[in-house]
Amino acid sequence: MASPTPKSGPAADPIDALLSAHGLRRTAAARLVLGWLLAHPDTSYTHAQLQAALASDGDPAHGVTLDRVTLYRLIDRLTQVGLLLCRVDVNRVRRYQAMPSSVHAIPHFECQTCHRDSPLLGALQASANDIDRAAQTALEALKALGYQGMSMDFAVRGVCADCATATSDAPGLPA
Numbered sequence: 001m002a003s004p005t006p007k008s009g010p011a012a013d014p015i016d017a018l019l020s021a022h023g024l025r026r027t028a029a030a031r032l033v034l035g036w037l038l039a040h041p042d043t044s045y046t047h048a049q050l051q052a053a054l055a056s057d058g059d060p061a062h063g064v065t066l067d068r069v070t071l072y073r074l075i076d077r078l079t080q081v082g083l084l085l086c087r088v089d090v091n092r093v094r095r096y097q098a099m100p101s102s103v104h105a106i107p108h109f110e111c112q113t114c115h116r117d118s119p120l121l122g123a124l125q126a127s128a129n130d131i132d133r134a135a136q137t138a139l140e141a142l143k144a145l146g147y148q149g150m151s152m153d154f155a156v157r158g159v160c161a162d163c164a165t166a167t168s169d170a171p172g173l174p175a
């Protein structure tokens with residue numbers, strides 16, 4: 001994993017370095033939210049779940065209380081700069097998780113009928129390496145030009161196999 005080199009001395013921690021590298025202020029709230037999501041990289045959270053998790057984990061020593069608005073705004077910023085991955089679940093609720101740093105492009109499929117957002121890693125296994133290589137080449141080219149804090153999203157939109165089958169089985173239903 002190529003982590004950004006901290007420029008502010010040996011005391012800089014990895015979360016502060018990430019925030020700085022993405023042009024974000026190193027506030028206690030930002031550290032708390034990003035730190036929590038990085039510590040639970042395999043779980044995606046809704047706004048409400050994240051707020052509940054942070055509240056129950058609340059270490060009074062941190063002195064951080066996050067209200068809803070602050071949390072929403074912070075999550076938006078972290079997502080914009082590519083530190084968080086946002087996905088819409090079956091109930092059309094947004095879920096967030098830490099962006100895996102080793103992954104340049106996570107191919108996923110957004111069904112326009114059932115609004116399910118599913119990873120395509122299995123379905124695209126044969127070409128996954130090509131996609132990752134192309135993504136890495138593109139990011140390196142941009143980096144060489146001076147672009148920073150990049151992330152890439154590879155989304156395919158259409159009708160998923162389940163919905164396509166359901167539609168052809170029951171042609172009377174609205175698509």
Ligand SMILES: [Zn+2]
Nearest residue numbers: 111114160163
């Ligand atoms: Zn579908």
